[in-house]
Amino acid sequence: MRLTRYFLPVLKETPAEAQIVSHRYMLRAGLIKQAAVGIYSWLPLGLKVLRNIERIVDEEQQKAGHIPLLMPTLQSADLWRESGRYEAYGEEMLRIKDRHGRDLLYGPTNEEMITDIFRSYISSYRDLPKTLYHIQWKFRDEMRPRFGVMRGREFLMKDGYNFDVDRESALEAYDRHMVSYLRTYERMGLKAIPMRADSGPIGGENTHEFLVLADTGESEVFYDSAILDLELSDRVVNYEDPNQLKQIVSEWTTPYARTDETHDAALFDAVPEERRRSSRGIEVGQIFYFGTKYSKALGATVTNAEGQRVPVEMGSHGIGVSRLVGAIIEASHDEKGIIWPEGVTPFHVGIVNLRQGDAETDAACAGIYAGLQALGLDPLYDDRNERAGAKFATMDLIGLPWRITVGPKGLKNGVVELVSRRTGESEELPPEQAVEKIARIYAYL
Amino acid sequence: MRLTRYFLPVLKETPAEAQIVSHRYMLRAGLIKQAAVGIYSWLPLGLKVLRNIERIVDEEQQKAGHIPLLMPTLQSADLWRESGRYEAYGEEMLRIKDRHGRDLLYGPTNEEMITDIFRSYISSYRDLPKTLYHIQWKFRDEMRPRFGVMRGREFLMKDGYNFDVDRESALEAYDRHMVSYLRTYERMGLKAIPMRADSGPIGGENTHEFLVLADTGESEVFYDSAILDLELSDRVVNYEDPNQLKQIVSEWTTPYARTDETHDAALFDAVPEERRRSSRGIEVGQIFYFGTKYSKALGATVTNAEGQRVPVEMGSHGIGVSRLVGAIIEASHDEKGIIWPEGVTPFHVGIVNLRQGDAETDAACAGIYAGLQALGLDPLYDDRNERAGAKFATMDLIGLPWRITVGPKGLKNGVVELVSRRTGESEELPPEQAVEKIARIYAYL
Secondary structure (H helix, E strand, C coil): CEHHHCCCCCCCCCCCCCCCHHHHHHHHCCCEEEEECCEEEECHHHHHHHHHHHHHHHHHHHHCCCEECECCCEEEHHHHHHHCHHHHCHHHCEEEECCCCCEEEECCCCHHHHHHHHHHHCCEHHHCCEEEEEEEEEECCCCCCECHHHECCEEEEEEEEEEECCHHHHHHHHHHHHHHHHHHHHHCCCCEEEEECCCHHHCCCCEEEEEEECCCCCEEEEEEHHHHHCCCCCCCCCCCCHHHHHHHHHHHHCCCEEECCCCCHHHHHCCCHHHEEEEEEEEEEEEEEEECHHHHHHCCEEECCCCCEEECEEEEEEEEHHHHHHHHHHHCEECCEECCCCCCCCCCEEEEECCCCCHHHHHHHHHHHHHHHHCCCCEEEECCCCCHHHHHHHHHHHCCCEEEEECHHHHHCCCEEEEECCCCCEEEECHHHHHHHHHHHHHCC | CEHHHCCCCCCCCCCCCCCCHHHHHHHHCCCEEEEECCEEEECHHHHHHHHHHHHHHHHHHHHCCCEECECCCEEEHHHHHHHCHHHHCHHHCEEEECCCCCEEEECCCCHHHHHHHHHHHCCEHHHCCEEEEEEEEEECCCCCCECHHHECCEEEEEEEEEEECCHHHHHHHHHHHHHHHHHHHHHCCCCEEEEECCCHHHCCCCEEEEEEECCCCCEEEEEEHHHHHCCCCCCCCCCCCHHHHHHHHHHHHCCCEEECCCCCHHHHHCCCHHHEEEEEEEEEEEEEEEECHHHHHHCCEEECCCCCEEECEEEEEEEEHHHHHHHHHHHCEECCEECCCCCCCCCCEEEEECCCCCHHHHHHHHHHHHHHHHCCCCEEEECCCCCHHHHHHHHHHHCCCEEEEECHHHHHCCCEEEEECCCCCEEEECHHHHHHHHHHHHHCC
């Protein structure tokens, strides 16, 4: 994309209403614009990041054997009356009356609707296990929306639901979700730590939240620093091997890691002192095995191998897709702007032309641009008539991980400059080699 | 995908509430499930088609140089009060009050919001032309929702808006949209005819609807059959060449083609009698140049080359993405079920195993399945323990354009059967050749 043809409204001033860095940078770098309190438009650059995150989530769910569908944003109140949550949910549920006076609501979550879909079609253990998920806009009418997309009202979320004939199989689904989530966050360049969560009135130990460490996090977290060294990296995961999944889950859940809600000081004290850490964390996902809470309420039963009808075992598993855009920025920025991890960056590389209008420099930039596109890469070419400083400031603010700087001086020596946004390291090399190097970097993702 | 692992709830009975064939087949083939009146869940197979259509729309818009962003589903009422449409819109607008009593609405369209985005950031002709679009869920509270997704309440739509400094440039945007829409429908295997539409109180000649011919269409249409022979096919379109665009638009708008709203009997009578046709049509898109209606109301101005501030010239352009799923079925089906065009089919090919459990037949199917996947194709393998008749009926109902049938008898001769869903023609050939043939068919798309 050539910047002069794009729509990238970068702001010079820091908007006064933004209290945290991700919100400030998302407004300044032209990622979002507020449409109403807690409701945002995703401007072109922001939408690209959002779609990248969505794609990673989607691909990793499908690798785990989970099946995508799409439930609507609006739901009938009837199902929620059946489960008993219509009255219980409180003011966060956005209640709506249509022209005929029928009660609708903007779905804040989908346990009821997915259970209704399940019970409408599936009645035998032979069709299990099944995990169905969707990635859809939700609405929670927060009392005080703030922090931009981190605590917005209309937000994009992946929520998935497993259906299993018994507890053992449902716990395999739990493990499968945990591993697929670890992979998902890792691909985004995020360290998200699974922490034992509070299961509330339902009880049970099988719920974990995934937290990204950041000073602005809403939760206080306590953990054994050993967990930071864990990586799936290029480990081959077989999602059909429950033993391998269990082993990975055990690896990630053995080191102490809890939020203030489940913190146990005595257990924490047992962690060697030099590895004891406390900090703040942002929740970016949760997995939850809750058994038969909804299947009993809504009558979703299956016949098991013994011919008995039993309520189906379920869990629900969520990833905050739009929230992740903010969380990634909280975890990866500096005083100049955002630093996108390669996995989610809106453009793979920026091209800065230091002398726009100079025939040779323009031609070199056009060649690099075309060369990158020919390799399937998506560059952003700053072809504005601006001085170098302004172009660098824009690139730093919007946070593309790599920048190729092209100027007459370098070209005289047959080189351009390749700069890493994260480290600031730069090297000079011929244009073709710069293109090849960028291609190699992204080939590994 | 192996069918035993998928979620494809095919119904044997025809649901009584479905009055038209697309609605019947969408329910029977497990594409959708009604969640509330006029509101549907997209089951896995339906979602795949929806996403294919969305992807084609998105790609063709980007080829035309249009820029994607994403506006939220809910909007503040304030902007609509500014344009004067809040009261005028009537009962089709779903009005909502949040917990603080603020007026929201579920966006039925986005002229106001996009104009607000534009006026917030752009103020010079130097940043024009710009066309911004999104593909987002909308809601219109239809009095009597019916015909499934064809006249639903919550629906997915692409809506795009051009911003130009003067009328001439805005009319170029109009032409660009018409050509990109022709390409879009053609890629979906659809013949969608641009017909002069009624511009309502705004007036002007520059609005066309795109109609797909089908007996169940809501509009009566009159046309010169010569228009059916027009094809873009593999013509190279340069979206930056206004003359080429104008020439293509002229080609498609010269033959008579109008809906009952704009029908002119005298002009129609001038068409040679043997080419005069009347039938029914389904509207699947509309383009509309409306000038300064919204920019004046909302104060969206730019300085032109002479330094004067002028209201920006606009048009809006829509494609009914979810409606297209129904429209394609209306245009392409037989008494056994759906017949998907290759461009939108949920799976490229079905594999039917005639003797599930037979080691050799299973191995042959597995080999074909893996071979197709290795070529980047997405097959559906019916690996159920069902008799051949039931498997064929399912494949015919869900409408995959190609089927590979694998049985012990054929394998003895080293062949499988490749069948076209559309023509019913079949040929016997070795498994590797069947795989190659399927790959060749899709390579051309």
